[in-house]
Amino acid sequence: MKRLIRTVVAVAGLAILFGVAIYFLMGGNSPAEKLMKEHPYIFETEKSLGTERQDSYALGEGCVYIAYPKTKNKATDKAIEAYLDEAKDTFNDLLEQRKDADRAETEHIEIPRLVFDYTTEPSGDYTLLNLSYKIEILNEEAAASAPNDTPKLSTTTFCIGKENEILDLNGILGENGEAKIRNMLKVKKIAFDDMTHFTVSGDTLTIHFPDNSEAFSINAVKRANLIDPDKPMVALTFDDGPGGYSKELADLFEQYNGRATFFVLGQLVPHYEESLKYVYEKGNEIGSHTYSHKNLNIQSEATVRKEIDDTKQVIFDAIGAYPTVIRTPYGNANSTVMKIIDGPNILWSVDTLDWQSRDSSKIVSKILNETSDGDIVLMHEIYGFTFNAVKTAIKTLADRGYQFVTVSELMQYKGVEPEGKVYSADWQVK
Numbered sequence: 001m002k003r004l005i006r007t008v009v010a011v012a013g014l015a016i017l018f019g020v021a022i023y024f025l026m027g028g029n030s031p032a033e034k035l036m037k038e039h040p041y042i043f044e045t046e047k048s049l050g051t052e053r054q055d056s057y058a059l060g061e062g063c064v065y066i067a068y069p070k071t072k073n074k075a076t077d078k079a080i081e082a083y084l085d086e087a088k089d090t091f092n093d094l095l096e097q098r099k100d101a102d103r104a105e106t107e108h109i110e111i112p113r114l115v116f117d118y119t120t121e122p123s124g125d126y127t128l129l130n131l132s133y134k135i136e137i138l139n140e141e142a143a144a145s146a147p148n149d150t151p152k153l154s155t156t157t158f159c160i161g162k163e164n165e166i167l168d169l170n171g172i173l174g175e176n177g178e179a180k181i182r183n184m185l186k187v188k189k190i191a192f193d194d195m196t197h198f199t200v201s202g203d204t205l206t207i208h209f210p211d212n213s214e215a216f217s218i219n220a221v222k223r224a225n226l227i228d229p230d231k232p233m234v235a236l237t238f239d240d241g242p243g244g245y246s247k248e249l250a251d252l253f254e255q256y257n258g259r260a261t262f263f264v265l266g267q268l269v270p271h272y273e274e275s276l277k278y279v280y281e282k283g284n285e286i287g288s289h290t291y292s293h294k295n296l297n298i299q300s301e302a303t304v305r306k307e308i309d310d311t312k313q314v315i316f317d318a319i320g321a322y323p324t325v326i327r328t329p330y331g332n333a334n335s336t337v338m339k340i341i342d343g344p345n346i347l348w349s350v351d352t353l354d355w356q357s358r359d360s361s362k363i364v365s366k367i368l369n370e371t372s373d374g375d376i377v378l379m380h381e382i383y384g385f386t387f388n389a390v391k392t393a394i395k396t397l398a399d400r401g402y403q404f405v406t407v408s409e410l411m412q413y414k415g416v417e418p419e420g421k422v423y424s425a426d427w428q429v430k
Contacts, residue, residue, distance in 0.1 A: 030058055031109045032058040032059070032060075032062055032111050033058045033063075035111050035113075035138065036056060036058060036063045040056075041056070041065040041113075043065070043067045043117055044067070044117055044118070044119050047118065047119065047120045048122060048127065049069045049120045049127055049129055049164075050069035050070050050072065050164065051069065051070045052067060052068070052069055052070075053067070053069070053070055054066065054067045059091075059092075059095065059114075060095045060099075061095065061098070061111065062091065062094075062095055062111060062112035062113060062114065063111060063112075063114075064091065064113075064114045064116075065113070065114065065115045065116070065117075066084065066114075066116045067116065067117050067118065068080055068081075068084055068116065068118055068131070069129070071164040072164065073163065073165055076158070076160065076165060076166050079158065079166055080129075080131065080158075083131050083133075083156060084116055086154075087114060087116045087133035087135075087154070088114070090133075090135060090152070090154075091112070091114040094112055094135060095112060098112065109139075110138070110139060111137070111138045111139075112135065112136070112138075113135070113136055113137075114133065114134075114135050115133060116131075116132075116133040117131075117133070118130060118131045118132065123200075125161070125162065126159050126160055126161050126162070126167060126171060126172070127159075127160045128158075128160070128172075128200045129157065129158040129159075129160050130155065130156075130157050130199060130200065131155065131157070131158070132153065132154065132155040132156075133153075133154055134152065134153045134154075135151060135152040136151035155199050155208075156197060156198075156199070157198055157199045157200050159172045159200075169181065169195065172200065172205060172218060173205070173218060173221045173222055174221075174222040176226045177221055177222070179226055180221050180224050180225075180226055180227070181195065181207070181216060181221065182195075183226070183227055183228060184216070184221075184412070186229055187229045187412070187413055188214070190209070190212075190214060191209070192209075194209075195207050197209075200218070203217055203218050203219050204216070204217060205217075205218050223283045224283070224409060225257065225258065225259050225283070225403065225404075225405055225409060226257065227403055227405060227409060227413060228403065229413050231401055231402075231403055232372075232373035232374075232402050232403065233373065233374070233402065233403040233409075233413060234371055234373070234374070234375050234377060234397065234402050234403075234404060234405070234410075235260070235261060235375070235376045235377070235405055235406060235407045235409075235410040236261075236377050236379065236394075236404060237261045237262075237263060237287075237327070237346075237348065237377060237379065237407060238260060238261070238262050238263065238379050238380060238386075239289050239327065239378065240263075240264075240265060240289065240293070240380045240381065240382050241262055241265070241268065241276075241380075241382055242262070242264050242268055242269065242272035242275045242276045243268070243272060243275075244382070245381050245382065245384065245386075246262070246272060246275040246276065246278070246279050246381060247275050247278050248387060249262075249279070249381055249387065250279045250282040250284055251282075252391060252394065253282070253284065253394075253404055254282055256394060256395075256404055257404075258394075258405070259282075259283050259284050259285065259404060259405060259406045259409070260284050260285070260404065260406065261284065261285040261286075261325065261346075261406045261408075262276075262279055262284060262285070262286055262381060263287040263288065263289035263326070263327040264276065264287070264288070264289055264311075264315065264323075265289050265290065265291065265293055265311075266288070266290065266291035266292070266310050266311030266314045266315070267292050269311075269315060269317075270314065273318045276318050276319060277319050280319040280321070281319075284406065285324055285325070285406035285407060285408055285409075286315060286321070286323050286324070287324065287326055287327060287407070288308065288311045288312065288315065288323040288325070288326040288327075289311075289327055289328075289329065290307040290311055290326075290328065290329055291306070291307045291308075291310045291311045292307065293329045294307060294329060295330060296328055296329065296332055296333060296334075296337045297332045297333070297334050297337060301336060301340065304336070304337055304340050308340060308341060311323070324408055325343065325344055325345075325346050325407055325408060325418075326341055326343060326344070326345055326346070327345065327346050327347070328341075328345055331345075331347045331348075331422075333345050333422055338420060338422065341420065342420050343418070343420055344411075344419065344420065344422075344423055345421070345422045345423065346376065346407050346423055347376070347422060347424040348377065348378035348424065349374075349424055350366065350367065350370045350371050350375050350376070350377040350378065351366075351378045352366045352367060352377065352378060352379050352386075352389075353366065354380055354383060354386045354389070355380055358383070358385055359385065360385045360386075360392070361389075363379070363385065363386060363389035363393070364393045367393040367397070368393055371402075373402075374414055376407060376410070376424070
C-alpha cells in the first residue's frame with residue numbers, strides 16, 4: 001500500500017514538474033496571459049459617472065477585460081452588476097462549450113476574449129450610461145488586428161438621474177414618452193411588450209426587439225403629441241405668420257393637448273422672432289411659406305431658390321431648427337419649383353376661406369361641417385376673426401373626439417412617407 005502511494009505521488013510530482021517546465025518554456029505565460037501582455041485592451045476614456053472599476057485576468061483558455069462604474073446608488077450598482085454577471089455567464093458558457101467541442105486543428109492558437117466596457121454621455125438633466133460587452137475569438141498571431149469570427153455584441157443603456165438613479169424611457173423622452181413610443185409602434189404593427197433594451201446615440205434612441213429594432217429622434221418624440229392612432233385626428237394649419245396671434249394660438253392648442261403647423265413668411269420672422277420661438281417651444285411644427293409670398297411658378301429659378309433658402313435660414317436663426325415642411329403660396333409649384341424644394345409640399349383638404357369671408361361664424365361652420373378624420377384645414381394666423389373661430393371650433397372638435405396634430409404627425413399616423421411631392425390631405429399625390 002505504501003509502495004502504491006509512493007508511486008502515485010511520484011507520478012503526480014512528475015506531472016507537476018512537466019507542467020512547470022511547459023509553463024517556463026512558454027515564457028511563464030499561458031496563451032491567454034501572453035496575449036494580454038502583448039496586446040492589452042485599451043478601455044474607453046473620458047467617462048464621467050461614479051468611480052471606475054477595472055479588472056483584467058486570464059480565465060481558462062480565455063481572457064477577460066472589465067471596466068464599469070460604481071455610483072454609490074445601490075439600485076443602479078445592482079443593475080450594472082447584473083448586466084456584468086450576464087456577460088460573465090455568457091463567456092463561461094462559451095468556454096465550457098469549447099471544452100466539450102471537437103475543434104479542428106488550426107495553425108494558431110485561438111483565444112476567447114470578453115470585453116465589458118461603458119461610455120457616459122451627459123445630456124441635460126441626466127447622464128446616459130451605455131454598457132456593452134463583446135465576446136470574440138482571437139487568433140494568437142493576429143490578436144492585434146481582428147477576431148477570427150463575428151464578435152457577439154450586447155448593449156444596454158441606463159439613463160442616470162441627478163441622484164444616480166436609473167430613469168425609465170420617460171426620463172429620456174419626457175412626460176408620456178413611453179406612451180408616445182407605444183402608439184408610434186402600434187401604427188407600424190410592431191410588438192412592443194418589452195421596451196427595456198435600448199441604446200442612445202446623440203439624438204437617436206433605438207429600441208431593440210428580439211428580431212428587429214426601431215430608431216426614434218428623441219427631440220421629435222419630446223415634441224410630439226400623445227396621439228392615439230385609433231382615434232380621429234386633424235391638422236389645423238396657419239399661413240402668413242408669424243403675427244400678433246401666434247402665442248395665443250399656441251396656448252390654445254396646449255389647453256387641448258394639441259399641436260398645429262404654422263407656415264410662416266420669412267420676411268415676417270425677424271419682426272416676430274420671440275413669438276415664433278414660443279410657438280416652436282410649445283411643440284408646434286414650423287413650416288415655410290416662402291420669404292415674400294411670390295407665385296413661384298412665374299419666378300426665375302434663382303428667385304425661387306432665394307425665396308426658399310432665405311426662409312430656411314431666417315427660421316433657423318430664430319428657433320434653432322429648419323422648417324420641416326413647406327406650403328408654396330397659392331399651392332403653386334410646377335416641376336421646376338418642386339425640384340428646388342426637394343421635400344413635401346403640403347396643400348389642404350378644407351379651405352376655410354377666412355381671408356375672404358372675414359366672419360368667425362362662417363369660418364366655424366366651414367371647419368365643423370367639412371372636417372373629418374385625416375383632414376388638413378387651411379387658415380391664416382394673422383386675423384382676429386380666425387383666432388376667435390378657432391377658439392370655438394376647437395372645443396367642438398375636441399368634444400367629438402378629435403386630436404390636433406401637426407402635418408408631419410398626421411402623415412406619420414396615416415402611413416404616408418413624405419417625399420419631394422405635392423400632397424393634399426386625401427394623400428393623392430399631385
